[in-house]
Amino acid sequence: MRYRVRHITEYSYGAPVSLCYNMAHLLPRDTHNQRCIYQKVQINPPPVYQSEGEDYFGNQTFYFSIQEAHKKLVIDVRTDFEISAIDVTALLKNSLLTCGELRALLDMPTTPELRMAKEYLLDSPQIRRSDDLKDYAQSLFTDQACVLQAAMDFTHKIFSEFKFDPNTTTVATPLEQVLKQRSGVCQDFAHLAIGCLRSVGIPARYMSGYLETLPPPGQEKLVGADASHAWFAVYTPEFGWVEFDPTNDVMPNEQHIVTAWGRDYADVSPLQGVIFEGGGSQQLSVSVDVRRV
Incomplete structure (x- = not known):
């Protein structure tokens, strides 16, 4: 079975945030019956720094920092998988x-x-x-x-x-x-x-x-x-x-x-990090779409 997943996370802030650092667990990992064949991450505003890695448990992570004032943060992750059945x-x-x-x-x-x-x-x-x-x-x-x-x-x-x-x-x-x-x-x-x-x-x-x-x-x-x-x-x-x-x-x-x-x-929380200055009240919106390809 092949799937395409799109996970959109959106933060809206009451006051502009001047700086943020984040780590995300939104990229899939390969397992004994699952294989990732495509992945793409889009962040808006564009980060000045972004890198991928692995945590202690072997999960894929990506880190990013945004260093411009923003009242909205959008993380759009698209991935394709192949999954085989287990008896x-x-x-x-x-x-x-x-x-x-x-x-x-x-x-x-x-x-x-x-x-x-x-x-x-x-x-x-x-x-x-x-x-x-x-x-x-x-x-x-x-x-x-x-x-x-x-x-x-x-x-x-x-x-x-x-x-x-x-x-x-x-x-x-x-x-x-x-x-x-x-x-x-x-x-x-x-x-x-x-x-x-x-x-x-x-x-x-x-x-x-x-x-x-x-x-x-x-x-x-x-x-x-x-x-x-x-x-x-x-x-x-x-x-x-x-x-x-x-x-x-x-x-x-x-x-x-x-x-x-x-x-x-x-x-393994999907997103964790810190923000500096501003923020105030914030609203979180998450949309996940899983489709067979």
């Missing part, structure tokens, strides 16, 4: 490693991959392990349960027991509040799942990207109707990192496009 049914069927066996391997890691995976058992800027999170998940992640099947069952549990509601949380909403109110958005559900998994000793990381959405039969797809999406991945020595989407109760496949991964949203 997720076979993954679940052929996975034999139990949660108890995985925890034992992590206690005495013998490979670089296991040692690196232990990083995703620790607390991170937006995710803290807790007894409440452990209590919510531990019945599914017993020592005898297969890791991937337990993760799929847990994905279904979140999907069934939580309501998607963009009006009940913000980027800073604590996981305990999300757990209590049983509502949130994809970022909340990914953070919740990761916090629960780490609390029961299973490595989990945050996945950021896009999800193709298809219109009802007979209706035209609206430009810009897609959005950034978040899900999580679990590590096993058998298959590496395996992804799960609790917002949609699926294992991601051809319709999920990965841009970045990290410990939580703070590691």
Whole structure:
């Protein structure tokens, strides 16, 4: 499957900004089943400095600075991907490693991959392990349960027991509040799942990207109707990192496009930076369009 993605981020400021420095996670990364074949970044006003690189997690980044007064900043990113299908049914069927066996391997890691995976058992800027999170998940992640099947069952549990509601949380909403109110958005559900998994000793990381959405039969797809999406991945020595989407109760496949991964949203936020002088009130507008080519 081939996709074309256009992601437009627009900031409007109440007062002119004289100078800004920014780092963006908007460029796609190659994975075992995804390959980027084209990418183009346009920034207005034009930056005086721009460079691309990689962060600690291997995600593509680009840095830029604008040194002229501006009341609007527009970042227009266009990318083309090729994505191959994953036999997720076979993954679940052929996975034999139990949660108890995985925890034992992590206690005495013998490979670089296991040692690196232990990083995703620790607390991170937006995710803290807790007894409440452990209590919510531990019945599914017993020592005898297969890791991937337990993760799929847990994905279904979140999907069934939580309501998607963009009006009940913000980027800073604590996981305990999300757990209590049983509502949130994809970022909340990914953070919740990761916090629960780490609390029961299973490595989990945050996945950021896009999800193709298809219109009802007979209706035209609206430009810009897609959005950034978040899900999580679990590590096993058998298959590496395996992804799960609790917002949609699926294992991601051809319709999920990965841009970045990290410990939580703070590691991979689409745009972060600083502005000098001016700014005042600001409005953010984001438009994402994902199309099959």
